[in-house]
Amino acid sequence: MRVGIGILGGGTVGGSLANQLLREAGAISAKSGIDVELVAVGVRDLAKKRDFPAGYATDDLEGVVDDDRVDLVVELMGGIDPARSLLKRALEAGKPVVTANKELMANHGEELIELAAGRGVSLLFEAAVGGAIPIIRPLSESLAGERIDRVIGIVNGTTNYILTAMEDEGRAYADVLAEAQALGFAEADPTADVAGHDSAAKAAILAGLAFGVWVSVADVHTEGIHGIDEVAIEMANSLGYSVKLLAIADGGERGHVARVHPCLIPMGHQLSSVRGSSNAVFLEGPNLGQLLFSGPGAGGQPTATAVLGDVITASRELLAGSQVTPRIRYSAASPRSFDDVENQWYLRLIVADFPGVLAQVAGAFGAADVSIKSVWQEGRGGTVTLVIITHPAQEKAQRSALEKLSALDAVDQVAAIIRVLDEE
Ligand SMILES: NC(=O)c1ccc[n+]([C@@H]2O[C@H](COP(=O)([O-])OP(=O)(O)OC[C@H]3O[C@@H](n4cnc5c(N)ncnc54)[C@H](OP(=O)(O)O)[C@@H]3O)[C@@H](O)[C@H]2O)c1
Known part of the structure; x- marks a missing residue:
């Protein structure tokens, strides 16, 4: 059965998804019985060269959402607006939505999830944390019966790349950051990554799913890596530790608390082997013990693969008339103070x-x-x-x-x- 896909955003991830949809449509149909059909890709600048067939590109993004041939909307633009208003428009029209936008989900997830639940449509966001690593679905479905006590994540590839290079090569922070920018691992303005804001948005999403509470990004205590110098790393190493930027969320009876800061972790800890731009999420629960999810946390094709998984799930639910949002119920609870x-x-x-x-x-x-x-x-x-x-x-x-x-x-x-x- 056919599902028409409209993508908002045709950049690194959106372009890769468009190509995967075109290339893999036959294989997806054979495996899932769903005929995904790319309808259009909304972009800002039509003159830009694209790595997907140019005929799909349009700068009329509302037109993509409203198009009768589009049954499902995938948002890969990033940022809050106009992504937020476009997704609300799609949900209000009863169209399921898939997004990879952590900033949007961390700051406006509550509003969007309530809207989707009210309309009875799917809203999936696997790629918003950890790129290609399946972590949203395991937390909200596979482990829905477990009381998660703690989540520890290395959820920002740029900072992990910088800290790993400082550790492996004994180089200074500014030097490695400049190299990461030249190689495209770090943005020209790296603040969101190095100051920990990107990790904080992901920490809020993970904590919310792990503990079933709404977690505001403003409540995530956030520190970045700019204070870490090569001497600190060398000394930490000589004492048997690696330095990582961690997103840590603790649950428990005294209330939940989420934070992002650099941390020394013993070299024997599973997270110390997460090197370069890789991401990982480590879970602890009373019945499961410990679980580690790791892999590529970014990149067009790996991230598009996670998005495509959501597209297939949302299509299956749409066709079966069994759309489920939210996957878990969120309640309101005050966080424990970081103090x-x-x-x-x-x-x-x-x-x-x-x-x-x-x-x-x-x-x-x-x-x-x-x-x-x-x-x-x-x-x-x-x-x-x-x-x-x-x-x-x-x-x-x-x-x-x-x-x-x-x-x-x-x-x-x-x-x-x-x-x-x-x-x-
Ligand atoms: N890149 C990754 O590895 C990665 C990993 C995990 C999650 N994500 C998330 O995936 C999303 C997309 O990331 P990306 O790296 O693919 O971004 P990107 O390369 O910057 O692409 C963004 C796309 O959205 C379009 N766009 C942005 N604002 C627009 C506007 N106001 N009107 C029309 N079009 C607009 C851009 O159009 P033009 O091309 O015309 O400029 C571009 O095609 C973000 O939420 C990001 O956080 C990315």
């Missing part, structure tokens, strides 16, 4: 080298109720480097210790603070 989250901290301090300095430093931690797990000292005479890893303590206690440390005359500089993925 109350317990973390281990790694600190690198530059301190004056005199007898009793260690006691002063230890005293600052003690006064804030933070206990020290291990201390390393490098150098002698003048100033020395102290590397300290604490036991887990609440963020507010760690920050209080930091204030007390910074006020000590003996402490010249707090050169690095990185959280440690809890081992205790």
Whole structure:
């Protein structure tokens, strides 16, 4: 049975999807019994050269949504508007929607999912997190019966590429970022990636699906990687850790909390083997134990493959008259404050080298109720480097210790603070 597909956006992912639909239509029909038919691809600039047949391109995006031959709309434009208004238009017309837009789903997912549910149509967004890695469907369907306790993701390929290259080649952050931009792994304006905003949107989506609550991006504590220097990475490595930008979402009785920040992870941890631009999502639950999903987190063809999976599912549901949105029920719940989250901290301090300095430093931690797990000292005479890893303590206690440390005359500089993925 035929399903007409209208794509909004014919760039990296939209262009790949258009080609996959044209190339694979016969194989899809043989496997699924559905005849997917590309109708049109909406773009901004008709003069741009396309890698799909030019006859499909149009700059009338509302026309694509409204076209009677289009049964299903795929949004691959990115950004909030006009993607949001076009998708609302499609859903209001009773057309199922597939999108890869994490920014839209993290900020307006609630509105779109409610609209789709009200109209009884499918809204699928597998490629919004982790590119080609199936993670949305496993969380919302395969693992719907599991109480997920924790999600840990490496969900931004650009930052993982930068941190891996810094670790493997001992190079500086700015140098690797410039190379990543030249190779097309990083945007000309890399802020959304390196400041952690892209990961925060994905953390909100993952936390929402894992715990069945609406999670606002504004509630995701977000720190980026620009404070990580090559010395921090070298020292972390020498202590047996890798540095990763992690999106972590914790559930539990005390409430959910989601955060994005750089983290030291033990080199034996499964996530430390996720190198380069790869992505991974690690799940923990009482019955399943641990599960790791990993693979290409971006790229036109890998991402289009995940989108195509959603297109086939949504088509199947459309034809069967069994469209399901939402896959899981979301409830409203207040998040736990990040201040109350317990973390281990790694600190690198530059301190004056005199007898009793260690006691002063230890005293600052003690006064804030933070206990020290291990201390390393490098150098002698003048100033020395102290590397300290604490036991887990609440963020507010760690920050209080930091204030007390910074006020000590003996402490010249707090050169690095990185959280440690809890081992205790
Ligand atoms: N690239 C990836 O690896 C990847 C991975 C996972 C998810 N995603 C998500 O997939 C979506 C698409 O990403 P992409 O990399 O394919 O983006 P892209 O290469 O920048 O393509 C965007 C497309 O949308 C069109 N477009 C944008 N704004 C428009 C407007 N106002 N009116 C008409 N057309 C407009 C552009 O038209 P022109 O071509 O005429 O400029 C272009 O064809 C985003 O939500 C992104 O986050 C991408």
